[in-house]
Amino acid sequence: MLRRVFPHPILSLTLVIVWLMLVNKVTPGNLFLGVVFGIVIPVMTAPYWPNRPALRAPLMAAEYALVVLWDIIVANFEVAAIVLFKRHDKIRSQWVVVPLELRSPEAITVLAGTITMTPGTVSATLAADGGSLLVHALDTDDPDAVRDEIKTRYERRLMEIFR
Secondary structure (H helix, E strand, O other): OHHHHOOOHHHHHHHHHHHHHHHOOOOHHHHHHHHHHHHHHHHHHHHHOOOOOOOOOHHHHHHHHHHHHHHHHHHHHHHHHHHHHOOHHHOOOEEEEEEOOOOOHHHHHHHHHHHHHOOOEEEEEEOOOOOEEEEEEOOOOOHHHHHHHHHHHHHHHHHHHOO
């Protein structure tokens, strides 16, 4: 019974929190409406999630979020330094092919989103077979180092989270 009312409990909680942040005021009415959204939306969309991924390591997911947040902060300063102080003809943009060991579409989506959220890199395309990701790096001398950093900092953790 509880599974039918809350088919995606994390999504339900997230919807309530996001709703309260959107209205920017915590009142009983807003909380009630957030709970209604948190119940109705997951119930209505449950048929479209037949094989939802299992989050195997929630603490690793928290660690991953902190690593990504830190990398975003650091990359903002690095990109600002490139834009403000580096001459245009000295910037070495590179396309980097990142071979993937990930097979879960959800994990690949998280990886591609992480790369795109981190300033200085953007995910451009996923190979048709899902075996590699094409990434554009704003400034790098060593595309192999960019590939290796993506694999060790992000893909390795995502493999543990979505095993």
